[in-house]
Amino acid sequence: MKLYISCRSIKQSTFFSAALAILMVFVGTIAGFSLERSEKITILYTNDTHSHLLPFNLPGMGKNIGGIGRRYSLIKALRKENPCLLLLDGGDIFQGTPFFSFFKGEADVMTFSQCGYEATTLGNHELDDGLKNIIDQFHFSTFPIICSNVKYKETQKLIFEPLKIIEKGGWRIGITGVIGKIAWDVIPNKYRDGLEMIDPEIALPEVLHQLATSCDLRILLSHSGYESDLQLAEKFPEIDLIIGGHTNTTLEKPVLVAKNPKLVTATPENGIGGTLVVQAFKWGVFLGKLDLKMDQSGKISSYSGELLKITASITEELGSPVSKAVCGFESSFRLFTSQVIGSLQSEMTYPEDQKHVRDLPLGRFTCDAMMDFTHADLAIINSGSIRSPLPQGSITMDNVFSAYPFENTIVVLSIKGKEILEMLTYLCETADQKLSGFQFGGVTGLFDHLEKKAINVSINGVPIELEKDYKLVTISYLIEGNLQAKEMFKAAKNITDTGFLMREAVIESFRKNKSLTPPPADQIIYKLTPLEMKKK
Numbered sequence: 001m002k003l004y005i006s007c008r009s010i011k012q013s014t015f016f017s018a019a020l021a022i023l024m025v026f027v028g029t030i031a032g033f034s035l036e037r038s039e040k041i042t043i044l045y046t047n048d049t050h051s052h053l054l055p056f057n058l059p060g061m062g063k064n065i066g067g068i069g070r071r072y073s074l075i076k077a078l079r080k081e082n083p084c085l086l087l088l089d090g091g092d093i094f095q096g097t098p099f100f101s102f103f104k105g106e107a108d109v110m111t112f113s114q115c116g117y118e119a120t121t122l123g124n125h126e127l128d129d130g131l132k133n134i135i136d137q138f139h140f141s142t143f144p145i146i147c148s149n150v151k152y153k154e155t156q157k158l159i160f161e162p163l164k165i166i167e168k169g170g171w172r173i174g175i176t177g178v179i180g181k182i183a184w185d186v187i188p189n190k191y192r193d194g195l196e197m198i199d200p201e202i203a204l205p206e207v208l209h210q211l212a213t214s215c216d217l218r219i220l221l222s223h224s225g226y227e228s229d230l231q232l233a234e235k236f237p238e239i240d241l242i243i244g245g246h247t248n249t250t251l252e253k254p255v256l257v258a259k260n261p262k263l264v265t266a267t268p269e270n271g272i273g274g275t276l277v278v279q280a281f282k283w284g285v286f287l288g289k290l291d292l293k294m295d296q297s298g299k300i301s302s303y304s305g306e307l308l309k310i311t312a313s314i315t316e317e318l319g320s321p322v323s324k325a326v327c328g329f330e331s332s333f334r335l336f337t338s339q340v341i342g343s344l345q346s347e348m349t350y351p352e353d354q355k356h357v358r359d360l361p362l363g364r365f366t367c368d369a370m371m372d373f374t375h376a377d378l379a380i381i382n383s384g385s386i387r388s389p390l391p392q393g394s395i396t397m398d399n400v401f402s403a404y405p406f407e408n409t410i411v412v413l414s415i416k417g418k419e420i421l422e423m424l425t426y427l428c429e430t431a432d433q434k435l436s437g438f439q440f441g442g443v444t445g446l447f448d449h450l451e452k453k454a455i456n457v458s459i460n461g462v463p464i465e466l467e468k469d470y471k472l473v474t475i476s477y478l479i480e481g482n483l484q485a486k487e488m489f490k491a492a493k494n495i496t497d498t499g500f501l502m503r504e505a506v507i508e509s510f511r512k513n514k515s516l517t518p519p520p521a522d523q524i525i526y527k528l529t530p531l532e533m534k535k536k
Contacts, residue, residue, distance in 0.1 A: 036170070036296060037169055037170030037171055037294070037296060038082075038083075038084035038168070038169025038170060038171065038294070039293060039294060040082055040084060040291055040292065040293055040294065041084050041085075041086070041168065041169065041171060041173070041217070041291075041292045041294060042078065042081075042082045042084065042085040042086070042289065042290070042291050042292075043085070043086045043088065043219070043241065043243075043289075043290045043291075043292070044075060044078060044085065044086065044087045044088070044287055044288065044289055044290075045087075045088050045089065045090065045243045045278060045280060045287075045288040045289075045290070046071075046089050046090070046280055046284055046286075046287060046288065047089060047090030047091060047092065047223075047243065047244065047245030047246075047279055047280055047282070048090070048091070048092040048123070048245050048246065048248050048281075048282040048283065049068075049089070049092070049093050049108070049282070049283060049284045050092055050093070050094070050095055050096030050097070050100075050125065050282065050283055050387070051093070051094060051095055051096045051097040051099040051100040051105075051107070051108055051405075052066055052067075052068075052096060052097055052283040052284050053067070053068045053069075053097070053099050053107060053108070053111060053326045053329075053330075054066075054067055054097075054326065054330065055067035055070070055312070056283070056402075057391065058283070058285065058388075058389075059347065059349045059351075059389055060349075060351070061285055062309075062311070064311070064312050065285055065309065065310060065311055065312075066283055066284045066285050066310050067284070067310060067316065068111050068112075068115065068284060068322055068326060069316040069317070069318075069320065069322050069323040069326055070310050070311075070312075070314040070315075070316045071115065071284055071287055071310055072111075072114065072115050072316075072317070072320055072322040072323070073314055073315060073316055073317050073320070074287055074308065074310065074314050075087060075115055075116065075287070076317075078289070079116075082291075083169070084168045084169030084171070085168070086118055086166065086168060086173065086219075087115065087116050087117050087118055088117070088118060088119055088120070088175070088219065088221060088243055089112070089117055089119070089120035089121075089221070089243075089245075090120070090121060090123075090221055090222065090223055090243045090244050090245030090246075090279065090280075091120055091121045091122060091123030091124075091126065091177075091179065091183075091221065091223030091245045091246070092123030092124065092125045092126065092223065092245055092246065093105075093108045093109075093112060093120060093123070093126070094108060094123070094125050094126050094128060094129075095125040095128045095405055095406075096125075096283070096387055096388070096402065096405050097398075097401065097402050097405065098333050098337050098398060098401045098402070099329060099330075100128075100405065101401050101405055102329075102332070102333050103329060104129050104133055104137065105126075105129070105133065105134070105137040106137055106329075107325070107326070107329040108137075109137045109138060109140065109141045110140075110325055111322050111325050111326060112141075112143065113140075113141050113142040113143060114320075114321045114322045114325065115322060116142075117142075117143045118143050118164075118166060118175075119143055119144055119145075119146045119164050119175050119177070119221060120143065120144075120145055120146070120177075120221065121145060121146055121147050121177030121178065121179065121221035121222065121223050121245075122134075122145050122147040122150060122160060122177065122179045122223060123179065123183065123223045123245060123246065124179065124183040124184065124186055124187045124223065124246070126145070127187050127188075127191045127192075128188075128191070128406070130191050131159070131191070131195065144160070144161050144164060145160045145161075145177070146160060146161055146162070146163065146164050146175055146176060146177035146221060147159070147160040147161075147162070147177045147178065147179060148162035148163065148176050148177060148178055148203050148204065148207045149178045149179065149197060149198040149199070149200050149202075149203035149204075150179060150195060150196070150197050150198070151195070151196045151198065152194065152195065152196070153194050153195060153196040154194065156196075159195070160177075162176060162177075162207045163175060163176045163207050163210060163211060164176075165211075165214070165215060171216045171217060171294065171298075172214065172215045172216050172217075173215060173216065173217045173218075173219065174210075174211030174214065174215030174217065174218045174219065175219045175220075175221065176204070176207045176208065176211060176218075176219075176220055176221070177220065177221035177222070177223075178200040178203065178204065178220065178221075178222050178223070178224060178232075179197065179200075179223045179224065180200060180222065180223060180224025180225055180228045180246065181197070181199070181224075181228075182224070182225050182228065182246065183223050183224060183225065183246045184197040185483075186384065186436065186482070186483065188477060188480060188482055189480055189481055189482055190480060200222070200224065200228075200232060201232070201235055204220075204232075204236055205236075208236055208238055208239065211238075212238045216294075216298045217240050217241070217292075218238060218239050218240050218241075219239070219240065219241045219242075219243065220232065220236075220239050220241070220242045220243070221243050221245075222242050222243065222244050222245065223244075223245040223246050224244065224245075224246060225244070225245075225246045225247040225249075226244055226247045226249040226251075226277070226279060227247075229242045229244040229277050229279075230255075230257055230277060233257035233274070233275035233277055234257055234260065236275075237259040237260065237274065237275060239275050240270050240275060240276065240300070241275065241276045241277075241278070241290070242275060242276070242277045242278070243278055243279070243288075244277060244278065244279040245279065247279070248279075248281055248282040248352050249279040249281070250279070250280070250281040250286075250307070251277070251278055251279045251280070251307075252306065252307055253305055253306065254276040254277065254278050254290060254303065254305040255276070255277045255278070256272065256273075256274045256275070256276055256277075257274050257275045257276075257277060258273055258274040259273055259274045259275075269299065270299055270300050271295070271299030271300040271301055272300045272302075272303060276290070276303065276305075278290060278305060280307055281307070282352075284310060285309065285310060286307040286308060286309055286310065287307070287308045287310060288305070288306075288307055288308075289305060289306055289307075289308055290303065290304075290305040291303065291304050291305065336397055337396060337397045337398035337401060338396055338397070338398065339396060339397045340394045340395065340396055341395055341396065341397060341400070341507055341510040341511055342394075342395050342509075342510030342511060342513065342514050342515065342516060343393055343394050343395055343510075343514065343515045343516070344390055344391065344392050344393065344395055344515075344516055344517075344518065345392070345515060345516065345517045345518070346392050346517070346518055347389065347390070347391050347392040347518075348360075348361045348362035348365060348389055348390045348518045349362070349389045350362045350363075350386055350388065350389045350403075355383045355384075355386070355437060355439075356383050356384075356436060356437030357437055357526060358437075358521070358522065358526065359439065359440060359521060359522050359523055359524040359526070360439065360521055361518040361519050361520065361521050362386060362389060362390060362403075362439075362518070363381070363383060363386060363439025363440070364439065364440070364441060364519040364520075364521070364523060365509075365516070365518055365519055366381065366386060366404075366439065366441075366502075366505075366506060367379035367380070367381060367439055367440055367441025367442070367473075368441045368442075368509075368519060369505045369506045369508070369509035370410055370441065370473045370502065370505045371441050371442055371473055372505070372508075372509060373410065373473075373500070373504075373505035373508055373509075374410060374412050374471070374473045374498065374505075375471070376412055376442070376471045376472060376473035377442055377459055377460060377470040377471050377472065378420070378440070378441060378442035378443050378459055378460075378470060378471075378472050378473075379440065379441035379442060379472065379473045379474065380438055380439070380440055380441075380443075380472065380474050380478075380488075381438065381439050381474060381475055381478070381502075382436045382437070382438055382439075382475075382477065382478060382482075382483055382485075383436050383437040383438060383439055384436045385404070385406060385408055385475060385477065385502065386403055386404065386439070387402065387403060387404070387405055387406075388402045388403045389403070390403055395510055397507075400503050400506055400507055400510075401503065403503075403506075404501075404502055404503035404506060406477065406502070407501060408475040408476050408477050408501065408502045409475065409476040409497050409498065409499055409500060409501055409502070410473060410474075410475065410476075410497075410498045410500050410501070410502055410504075410505060411473070411474050411475060411476055411478075411479045411495060411496065411497045411498065412471060412472070412473050412494075412495075412496050412498065413471075413472050413473075413474070413479075413489065413492040413493065413494060413495045413496070414469050414470070414471060414472075414492065414493045414494040415469070415470055415472050415489075415491060415492050415493070416466070416467060416468065416469055416470070416491070417459075417464045417465045417466045417467065417468045417470060418466040418467065419491040419492075420457070420459075420464060420470060420472070421454060421457060421464065421466070422491070423488045423489070423491075424443075424445075424447065424454035424457060425452070425453050425454055426484070426487055426488060427447070427454075427484070427488070428447050428448060428449050428451075428452045428453055428454055429452045430484060431447075431449040436483050440523075440524055441473075442459055442460050443457065443458070443459060443523075443524060444456075444457070444458045444461070444523045444524060445457035445458060445524060445525070446524075446525045446527065447524055447525070447526050447527065448527040449526065449527055450527055451527075472492070474489070475502050476497060479495060479497070
């Protein structure tokens with residue numbers, strides 16, 4: 001008989017695994033058959049799906065794309081092609097459509113379970129309704145959140161399981177997960193209270209040691225952003241694959257980060273000389289697919305990967321458990337979300353690569369609506385508070401909830417003209433290190449990020465008056481001190497939370513005006529830094 005077990009697996013495996021291996025040898029010897037392992041491992045992956053369970057239109061990507069029912073059908077077909085298949089996710093399955101607004105993740109967890117997902121990691125938007133909600137929703141899940149770097153601050157105990165080992169086709173595949181600093185820092189402060197994020201570079205060595213000594217393949221689910229994933233791949237060459245998220249990066253093919261020659265001798269050689277990094281945009285537009293050809297010694301002999309676009313060409317099984325679940329959840333809010341509240345004369349797009357570095361019509365429109373709602377002189381919101389574009393034509397409640405999914409309330413405050421200038425100057429000074437861009441209403445001028453100052457600033461067409469008290473409207477997320485807002489609003493007075501949600505101002509604007517024309521873009525001119533030019 002032939003029996004292939006990698007030296008890595010036997011050398012330092014757990015007692016249970018060693019006993020199982022001995023039993024397999026014994027059974028194989030008695031039966032007289034070979035226990036060769038599967039020659040190909042298929043890994044399917046998604047990230048940043050954000051409660052997009054139904055098909056949708058997305059400028060630049062197409063119409064009638066996505067939908068978890070279609071994804072389920074594709075996953076099912078791919079499982080038939082290769083039973084040695086893993087289905088994993090890079091985080092942020094929560095938040096972004098009425099499915100989360102109404103069900104707080106229940107619909108996402110149920111349908112992901114029905115698809116057969118085997119693990120995800122903690123995304124920043126998993127915490128959009130607090131830690132208790134995550135624990136409640138995942139209580140009935142068939143797959144875990146794997147995260148090795150978030151602890152309870154008081155006890156220093158990990159909140160989630162740090163690793164999971166899956167056996168497929170004779171291989172032991174180890175999975176761990178992390179959330180990165182850029183994702184952690186945008187979680188509302190109130191939901192981080194009592195929690196602590198450990199730098200992934202500090203948290204990973206211990207868990208990777210466990211996986212390196214007991215597994216044939218090591219996978220990191222990383223909600224850290226593409227650039228951070230590249231750094232992690234260089235730092236930890238023992239990782240074979242990083243499935244990323246947070247930056248909504250479209251990687252048509254896997255990116256191989258070659259091992260540092262100085263570290264090669266210190267880590268097991270995996271056959272490809274480095275770590276593969278993948279990411280699949282957002283919203284379930286794509287299902288990522290990575291095929292690993294394995295030799296029986298435990299090395300990767302070759303790999304190939306692609307992004308499979310979820311389009312109407314994929315036949316959805318309407319009788320599938322996933323389709324039935326989505327239909328059931330949607331039917332409970334369909335009458336509400338299908339209401340038409342007004343119309344747009346032209347589309348207001350909100351491109352991922354522009355929203356943090358440009359003054360966009362959708363951002364300006366949102367701020368204008370909040371100003372009209374509160375009779376304020378100017379408005380400022382973080383660019384990330386708007387999540388999707390608004391289409392030309394009829395606007396429904398579904399459009400509004402998808403564009404403004406957060407429970408941000410409208411806050412008004414008093415601030416002097418000179419303090420506004422200080423705030424805008426601060427934004428110019430920190431432009432290349434900020435976590436988010438901002439959108440404005442009532443403000444025009446030049447933001448010179450090279451000279452680090454705001455120039456020719458006007459409020460509603462009139463040059464700013466330094467000693468005048470202005471009424472500014474913003475959102476609760478910023479007033480609570482998130483992002484740079486603690487510094488931005490340090491001079492604010494008479495802070496009043498209206499209790500009305502941000503989206504309510506937008507709804508009121510549509511209902512009052514019926515048909516709207518988008519405001520012009522670039523009322524604030526940005527003199528971009530080299531870093532921002534690169535981002536744009």
